[in-house]
Amino acid sequence: MVDNNWIFIGVFLLIAGLFPAAPIIMGSMIFGPKKGNAVKSSTYECGVETVGDTWVQFKMQYYIFTLVFVVFDVGMVFLFPFAIAYQQVSLFAALAVMGFLFIIVGGLAYVWQKGALRWV
Amino acid sequence: MDFFLNPLGFIREWLLSLLTSIGITGPAGDFALIVLGTVVVGGLGLTLPLALIYIERRLIGRFQDRIGPNRVGPEGIFQTVADAIKLLIKEDITPLGADKFIYNLAPIMAVVSVLTMWAILPFSYNVFGTDLNVGALYFVSVGSLGTLAIMLGGWASNNKYALLGAFRTVAQMVCYEVPMILAILVPVLLASSMSMNAISAAQDQVWFLFSAPVAAFIFFLTSVAETGRAPFDLLEAESEIVAGFNIEYSGMKFGMFFVGEFLHAFTVGALTATLFMGGWTGPFADQYPLLGMLYFSLKAFIAYFVVIWMRATFPRIRIDHMLELNWKFLVPLALGSIVVTMLVDKLYAEFLQALFVEGARAYVRGGLLLLGNLALAAGAMVIATRAARYMRLKEESDKYMPVVEAEHGHDDHGHDDHGHEPHGVVAAAH
Numbered sequence: 001m002v003d004n005n006w007i008f009i010g011v012f013l014l015i016a017g018l019f020p021a022a023p024i025i026m027g028s029m030i031f032g033p034k035k036g037n038a039v040k041s042s043t044y045e046c047g048v049e050t051v052g053d054t055w056v057q058f059k060m061q062y063y064i065f066t067l068v069f070v071v072f073d074v075g076m077v078f079l080f081p082f083a084i085a086y087q088q089v090s091l092f093a094a095l096a097v098m099g100f101l102f103i104i105v106g107g108l109a110y111v112w113q114k115g116a117l118r119w120v
Numbered sequence: 121m122d123f124f125l126n127p128l129g130f131i132r133e134w135l136l137s138l139l140t141s142i143g144i145t146g147p148a149g150d151f152a153l154i155v156l157g158t159v160v161v162g163g164l165g166l167t168l169p170l171a172l173i174y175i176e177r178r179l180i181g182r183f184q185d186r187i188g189p190n191r192v193g194p195e196g197i198f199q200t201v202a203d204a205i206k207l208l209i210k211e212d213i214t215p216l217g218a219d220k221f222i223y224n225l226a227p228i229m230a231v232v233s234v235l236t237m238w239a240i241l242p243f244s245y246n247v248f249g250t251d252l253n254v255g256a257l258y259f260v261s262v263g264s265l266g267t268l269a270i271m272l273g274g275w276a277s278n279n280k281y282a283l284l285g286a287f288r289t290v291a292q293m294v295c296y297e298v299p300m301i302l303a304i305l306v307p308v309l310l311a312s313s314m315s316m317n318a319i320s321a322a323q324d325q326v327w328f329l330f331s332a333p334v335a336a337f338i339f340f341l342t343s344v345a346e347t348g349r350a351p352f353d354l355l356e357a358e359s360e361i362v363a364g365f366n367i368e369y370s371g372m373k374f375g376m377f378f379v380g381e382f383l384h385a386f387t388v389g390a391l392t393a394t395l396f397m398g399g400w401t402g403p404f405a406d407q408y409p410l411l412g413m414l415y416f417s418l419k420a421f422i423a424y425f426v427v428i429w430m431r432a433t434f435p436r437i438r439i440d441h442m443l444e445l446n447w448k449f450l451v452p453l454a455l456g457s458i459v460v461t462m463l464v465d466k467l468y469a470e471f472l473q474a475l476f477v478e479g480a481r482a483y484v485r486g487g488l489l490l491l492g493n494l495a496l497a498a499g500a501m502v503i504a505t506r507a508a509r510y511m512r513l514k515e516e517s518d519k520y521m522p523v524v525e526a527e528h529g530h531d532d533h534g535h536d537d538h539g540h541e542p543h544g545v546v547a548a549a550h
Binding site for chain 2: 004005011017023028055066077080084101112119
């Protein structure tokens, strides 16, 4: 039989989706008025008509930050199995993992020195 | 079975007998219980914001030297109910050119991401939704769904303010996840388990707040940043981008973003209580689960109070400062705290543990870790202040601003040595 915990999580995801969906559907279908018009559903920009497309190419900076995040995230997930086994490993193994940490620090130093962490 | 010794088991037995009597047995009965359990935990999570919003508005009122909502019902306790009804009967507007499916999905996802965290919160040692053996990673992963929800909502609205809010989300919430995960690693390391219940139980004698204060500080700060609330409310900064990612949302869809945010703030309190303040542990909590639930809620509300306190006290952080605080201070500090914890803990276990009697070991270990953390914090503060001073002096000497120089001529910042040379034209290069 499948682990009960994950059945719980699966059902919980469904329920957690249904709970907020119910008032939204109730509000928009039953209780809310439906008197839409073109001006009401136009883009809100403090009264000024919107100029140009919204979905444009965006700044490279955001992409770089996300890339740095992905690199760090992957590196850190490797640390979790080690953290659980930490109380059993020897001092040498702990030092070896510290070597891995220093590689992460090296990555941070590299992106820092490259100026990728600057907001420009 | 006694209700006071095992409330969940008692209710479970009772419900199982009830289900058997109407002919539902075996796996079907188990599944019915699971569904019921999720409905109870989810319902608790979703109705709590009604109370939380009221509490927070009253507290913020007090912080700002006013009363707060006090008209609807005695002391205004029905204010949020009235607000919810108002949101329910508002018209639901979808802006022109919006990506309809994603636009409607985003508010639901914002709530799902927070609500699913409640599945693993241990309210007491035998009262919890479920006890995953990867609990710590689980809540990080569902938490990042919230980031995605805000990004999607901002992008799909077809509005430039909303898009700016979504961009800022990328910069803020994505980046603050890095030190948060690093900070979570420390309690996992000390408890050698990722199960939230085991992490709570491991703090029976010494809270991780004392044996890992640096990690606790980082976790708390970054979690608040993840909620997107003041002082980290750049993604909906009212004075800059009107309402940010939720500008085009009306009615209950806006309400769901609102609920998600307030529930997230309380969940931050609950997670801080679980990971660093001992969760349900306390005197007699291992005998009476209801007492454990009381301890847990008290600790969660204390942490939640600090979240509100921060919101009321600090002004909004500037975006470049926000990113520098994350990458150049919190990430190195979190890495440092992992190294310090690993070193102190291992050295203690290898060389010192045998010297102490069984009962004192946890306290000695906690004390040593506290000393290590204090040394780390002091070192970090010295480096940070030195670096800030160095950068400020460099910036001042790079600039050539005679008016400012004249104004500052009388203070004691040591301007005399570079009062007249304009050697900073290079600064314009970027």
